Amino acid sequence: xxxxxxxxxxxxxxxxxxxxxxxxxxxxxxxxxxxxxxxxxxxxxxxxxxxxxxxxxxxxxxxxxxxxxxxxxxxxxxxxxxxxxxxxxxxxxxxxxxxxxxxxxxxxxxxxxx
Amino acid sequence: xxxxxxxxxxxxxxxxxxxxxxxxxxxxxxxxxxxxxxxxxxxxxxxxxxxxxxxxxxxxxxxxxxxxxxxxxxxxxxxxxxxxxxxxxxxxxxxxxxxxxxxxxxxxxxxxxxx
Numbered sequence: 001x002x003x004x005x006x007x008x009x010x011x012x013x014x015x016x017x018x019x020x021x022x023x024x025x026x027x028x029x030x031x032x033x034x035x036x037x038x039x040x041x042x043x044x045x046x047x048x049x050x051x052x053x054x055x056x057x058x059x060x061x062x063x064x065x066x067x068x069x070x071x072x073x074x075x076x077x078x079x080x081x082x083x084x085x086x087x088x089x090x091x092x093x094x095x096x097x098x099x100x101x102x103x104x105x106x107x108x109x110x111x112x113x114x
Numbered sequence: 115x116x117x118x119x120x121x122x123x124x125x126x127x128x129x130x131x132x133x134x135x136x137x138x139x140x141x142x143x144x145x146x147x148x149x150x151x152x153x154x155x156x157x158x159x160x161x162x163x164x165x166x167x168x169x170x171x172x173x174x175x176x177x178x179x180x181x182x183x184x185x186x187x188x189x190x191x192x193x194x195x196x197x198x199x200x201x202x203x204x205x206x207x208x209x210x211x212x213x214x215x216x217x218x219x220x221x222x223x224x225x226x227x228x229x
């Protein structure tokens with residue numbers, strides 16, 4: 001069974017600071033990787049996804065993530081955060097044989113101070 | 115295109131009662147998955163339905179059940195409610211692509227409070 005670990009539980013940044021949220025997964029086979037965001041009072045929204053190909057994927061709102069297979073990692077980055085990025089961020093993994101079953105990390109709460 | 119809809123949005127029940135939650139997937143999506151979100155346990159997979167059949171099941175007791183209808187709409191049922199069942203129940207739908215490169219899209223959830 002796969003598992004996902006998000007190292008940072010709560011990150012506090014000032015506006016314009018750079019962001020990197022860590023995500024590591026454990027699974028020996030082919031995985032699909034996702035980052036979701038949950039803004040206060042809103043539902044889970046997809047930020048970006050990786051299935052195959054270029055390991056650097058770009059998502060919405062200026063976010064990007066890099067898949068490093070050798071490190072089993074899929075870290076999320078943004079060069080300059082805004083106050084509106086304050087939210088909870090979830091890394092998730094599924095497999096090609098169980099694409100409808102995603103395993104989520106515990107989430108990282110990002111607070112951006114204006 | 116309309117997103118995933120869930121009804122009701124909020125529910126208050128008492129211990130021992132049962133509850134049914136409903137989920138309408140995005141048009142054309144054939145797979146529906148359910149998740150439980152709590153502050154202590156995070157997001158946990160309950161089950162997945164495709165073509166009216168349960169394809170995957172998480173580690174939840176038998177009190178949690180679900181079904182899917184021919185129009186892909188899904189319901190989940192929780193019987194004999196316990197205080198610990200208080201949570202946000204999320205439904206996600208996906209197209210069910212060959213090769214397994216599915217993306218799940220989530221609904222707003224049903225907030226269940228058990229008193």
